[in-house]
Structures are given as C-alpha cells and as structure tokens.
Amino acid sequence: MKTECKPKQFEFHALGRREVVGCFDGGRITSDAGGLLLREVDSRIGLMQRLTDCFVNYRNPGSVEHRVQTLLAQRIYGVALGYEDLNDHDVLRSDSLLATLVGKIDVTGQKRIRDRDKGHPLASSSTLNRLELNEPDNAATSRYKRIAADPRALDELLVDLFIESYKKPPRERRLRSA
Numbered sequence: 001m002k003t004e005c006k007p008k009q010f011e012f013h014a015l016g017r018r019e020v021v022g023c024f025d026g027g028r029i030t031s032d033a034g035g036l037l038l039r040e041v042d043s044r045i046g047l048m049q050r051l052t053d054c055f056v057n058y059r060n061p062g063s064v065e066h067r068v069q070t071l072l073a074q075r076i077y078g079v080a081l082g083y084e085d086l087n088d089h090d091v092l093r094s095d096s097l098l099a100t101l102v103g104k105i106d107v108t109g110q111k112r113i114r115d116r117d118k119g120h121p122l123a124s125s126s127t128l129n130r131l132e133l134n135e136p137d138n139a140a141t142s143r144y145k146r147i148a149a150d151p152r153a154l155d156e157l158l159v160d161l162f163i164e165s166y167k168k169p170p171r172e173r174r175l176r177s178a
Helices: 034-045 047-052 068-080 086-092 096-102 125-132 151-164
Strands: 009-015 018-023 055-057 147-149
Touching (some): 009 034
Antiparallel strands (some): 055 147
C-alpha cells in the first residue's frame, strides 16, 4: 500500500491580518513560492531589518512611499529568486507574491498615491537603481540618491551574522586585508 503525505496547504507567517498559505489546488500559480521559505527564515533572523539599520535615509518622510527595508527586501528577494537584473523589476513591481515577501499590505498596489503607480505595489527599477548606486558622501545633498549605506555597519553585520551561524562563537577569527 502506497503512503501519501500531501498536505492540502502550507501556512506561512501572516502579512498583517492577511493569511499567507500555499495551496495546491491550481488557483493563482507562481513559480517563485520558494520565496515564502526565505521570508520565514528572515522572520527568524531579522536580516532585512538588520540590513536596514546599516542605511541612512535622507528622504523627506512625507514623500516616501517605499521604506528602505521594503526596497532592500525587494532587491534581495528578487536576486534570490533569480531576477538579478534591475530591469526585471519593471515587471516584478506588479507581482503580488513579491509584494507579500517584502511586507506590502496592499499587494495589488491599488492604494498607491499616484495614478500611474496603481496596480504596481512595488518600486520600479529606477527607484531600486538609485538605492544601489547611491554615493554615501553625497546622499544628504543629492536630489535623487538620498539613501546611503554605512559600509562599516555592513561589514560589522556580516561578521556578526557569521559568528551567529555557529552554536558557540569561534575561539578566534582572522581577517585578511586585500
């Protein structure tokens, strides 16, 4: 007799009051559902929040539609799912699964401020480009590139993540300069 172990659905961390479940009934289908597992890992280790803490945001809060954490998560999940080119985000900005991964409550983008952005819950490739190509020394005064990475904080985070990956910290660590 053949054993079948097929759950009807998998439950993931909720997004606000919205349930996030994986079903196998042929409804809305995506090939990127593995991203939900990445989101579960992030909910445990807090990587996106910790990365966000390594950035300084000089943008006017009244003009901001996408938080730094959302922009970072969109880019990181995009790369993890195989969409390494920024221009991929011109299509992905309408993807409700990616919107769920980054924590957007309005996963369809219908509540966006500007009419031209409605239906697109996520940032465009040009917005992500400004994030990636920022110049930390000029971010406070730049007109468009107003988010700056703190390289030292990023370095420290990588070391912390490495150490935390062990059950007990290594006795010594050696750092080589290039």
